[in-house]
Amino acid sequence: MAQVRTITPPRWRQWSAALAPWLMLLLALALLNAEEVKPRAVMRFWPAWAETGTLAVALTAIMLTGGIDLSIGSIMALAGMTLGLLWRDAHWPIAAAAVAAVLVGGLAGAINGALVVLGLPSLVVTLATMAFYAGLALAISGGERISGLPADFCELGRERIAGVPTQVCLLGAALMAGWIVVHHTRFGRYLFAIGDNRTAATFAAVPVRRLELALYLASGLVAGLVAVFYTARTGAAIPTAGQGRELEAITCVVLGGTLVTGGFGGIGRTALGIVVLAHLEIALQFADQLKITLPGSDSPWQLTGQTRLIILGMLLIAVAIWNQRARGTRA
């Protein structure tokens, strides 16, 4: 048997890894400052980012076990369309339709969980269901959005509670709940054990399968809930809603420092990751006006919105590599 050895990385690396998200936040704030963006303008983007953040909370729990859920964006679309269709065509009261939407999200998540428990890699399962649920949302909608939802329902997505948008309140609640579950319950303890060493967790009588089923179910429920808030905010059920949200949510989790391979990370990190990514994205959205003149160069270098994807992609990889290194390598 080949010996597994852990090479403990130097302390400064662990330090710098913890520091990385804060530096990026500083960068984002500096950019916003340079562009003279008003806090009020930044706040306008917050509801949308809070929705993504809520997805990221559930995703963190899954990624702690070394799994992944790529289908959350598609589940959002499916749940949103369920809500719209039940209200318009089946004449359900909007509240009942909303509950049904959340449950449909849960069902979709449960299907993911069942397939994962059968022994398929979560990546493959959710890649497939991502296409399937998105296709289902498009098919049941016939490609059209359903607008004209009751005004008092739409208030749910646009209102403020004590000056805070409802989505941000939802994110806050999700972070709190996630933090308690992940860091202060038996369930949470099991997540880390599975992510660290799945075999050893099984040998320690951890109910790995039941746990995974619950995780993907929860992820689906959260996606359904987010869909309700999103639908309320936009005032319409949109069949292509949620596209690309899964990637944003994954980026939040990875930027925060949770390892893709599982076993290390947490909700607090993801909270930071959400704030960092949101502000970076917002800053880059305003970046069209930003010109930076590099020393020794005549023409200013202009940061455009198109650079956004490049910067985010490279940041994602750089941070992921840095975190992996900081946690030591197994040779």
Place this chain on the structure above:
Amino acid sequence: MSRSFPGIAALVDVSFDVAAGEVHALVGENGAGKSTLINLVAGVLRPDTGEMLLSGESIELGSPVDARRLGIVTVHQEAELFATLSVAENMALTVGLPRWGGVLVDRGRVWREARRVVAHLREAIDVSRPASRLSVAQRHLVQVATAVEEQARLVVLDEPTSALSAAESQWLFAQIERLRRAGVGIVYVSHRQDEIFRLADRITVLRDGRRVWSGPTAETAPGRLVELMVGRELSGCNAVNRASTARESSDRAARNAAAPPRLELRGLSSAEGRVQNVSLTVRAGEVVGLYGLVGAGRTELARLLFGLDASTSGGILIDGRPVRIRSTADAMRAGIAYLPEDRLREGICRELSVRANTVLATLDRYERGLLASAARERTASQQQLTALGARYRDLEQPIGELSGGNQQKVVLGRWLLSQPRVLVLDEPTRGVDVRSKAEIHRLLADCAAAGCALLLISSDLPEVLANSDRVLVFRHGQIAGQFVPGQCMPAEVASAALPPNAAPTIPATDSAIDGARAVRRPIRRRVPPSEVGLAIGVGALAIVLAATADNFLTANNLRGLATGASVWTILALAAAPVIIAGGIDISIGAIFALAAAVGGLVMKLDALPLATVPAGIAAGLTVALGAGLINAALALVGRLHPIVVTLGMMGVYRGLLSLLTGGQTIHELPRAFDSLANGRIAGVNGSVLVLVVTIAAAQLWLAHSVVGRHLYAVGASNSAARLAGISRGRAWLVAFGGGALLAGLAGLLQLAQDGSMQSVMGTGYELRAIAAAVIGGVAISGGRGSVIGVVLGALLLSLVSNALVLWQISRYHHDLVVGGLILTAVLWDLVWRKFER
């Protein structure tokens, strides 16, 4: 030849030498250091100190490949195979694929060699069958046969006969004789005394990582050898302590006889005969030792008991009540605890804290309401670990930082916290220092005194004898004998565990073993390759379409189908190599568009009036290749999962794309470029021509080239590939680079067909390409897939799309149908894998 290497804790200052034309037997109990020694010779491990000499020259082995290059061939006892590849290819990969013209695999020779080797065997083995479908015995036989056929200077055989029938062993002995006459040095590791005395010129006995005896075979005898293996001090000890031990054990025996039976097993059996009809009773406070060779059924029995494997028949009773155990959680609820054999893999979560590891199995006891209480967990683990005498700096430090003995105490503590009624310990003191060892032994006694029933699995005979009330010896999945320590000679126990010394020539044994194997052999059916099924599916769909849709067979529709399918097929072929090599690239959709954009922009440059089209194509392909290589390099250097890398790079490539095009549509390309795709050469559409050439090239690459076959090897088993000297890094560079190149080609083809492109081109294509590959039979887990299958998969997807259009199904249902197909493919993959196993 002489070699010496002291060092690693598992091996202390051992010198060992083999002369040319000599069989040198290496014997010792499990864990005596034989495997370590073999791994050093094979280049799997490096010695901490000491040196190796080959023919008088000092050598340094950095990897198994170095060893092989020097003519050292090793057959490991439980070596991994490339499960998805054919037997013939497995044989060829372990010795290096025969080349034809330097680049291509000489497939004829692969088959010829394989058939030649197999022809010597009595058992008919179909070398075209995937290795995963061989029985354990057949796998081993094939490996041994491959090794002895090779041109070697030194052959190391680790338990070569453990899975062979008598006749096969006879064949092997003849081969060894042949090698010896040819001047090859042979290291022979075996537990079988008869074989050793028949084959070996010299014998070296290892015990606890030290050489305890070495000399010519003639100077020793079977009984003496067992004594050497087990340890002389044991018999000495026993003589002195026998009186007291006997008295004590008879006291305990009397006490135990009065105690109620805690654990009863009735006729327990497992699949494949690993455990056969085992019945035993353990009373409260009794320690029953299970002794035997590795694979004799002890660990296998423990796995049944702990719900890790399913039993096929028999029952388990705890305190007289039958229990059903289907999971580890069930086992724990029934009061069974299991200290696993492989601490690193099965015992500890190495990055988690000492506390988290200690309380892992009993977390429900420390909750306050619904919440976990770290304070209670700390108190409980501290108490337990103090009682066990575990040494650690801090309860919150990662357990990986502790020594082996202390890690073991933590895992033991984890189970003692669950207050088990039955405690199964599997090699509890393996790799543990002497002091911890003694402490663990004391703990076992305490545990038994508290009324727990203990099963002690150990290959360390003195340990078993000193700590058990009774010893059961396992052999071939059955209980082969029962002994009471103090009332028997250690050598008796040891020899009961060894295979019967019957000469292999006795036909009765032969047919008995063969008979047993015949019963165990699973029923095999020939599954038609998935390609046949796919081809039928594609054909059927085409016929249905022709019958139901009037406009299917129109020239217009067929042309549209052909051009569309050509792009899709090439893109699916782009996705396949990476997946086959065990990775995944979800940036191919972005690379597809990026290559098209770069190609298109270069063609519109005025600077190159004449060579614009070739320059554009070259630029597009170069950019694609570069992107693929960057993906692979980042995944390898950053040790990141390819999905994270390609997810990030997908954004980067898309960003670059919009930077380059400025969001503008690229159009008005040179006519020559357009005609490449839409023109006709000898009546054949340009796109179709490109497709055919690409398929041929991909087939040449994946099926016939050495680098292509190495992708399969790496995807099938990275560890086996490493042993065979195939680097995953190189394979991934080739796979990602080649895949991206094909994606770029598909992008350029699409651009030529359409004559224009927008920057959103290819969004979501990666998913459909991966789906087509999976539908075509590429295993997402790696190692399996064929070009023809992928082509058929892409064709099926294209036909389905065409059908949806022709049947005038709302285009909003298209994604659903495609999504459903992908899901079906994934499920199919699962069913297929279950079947293969």
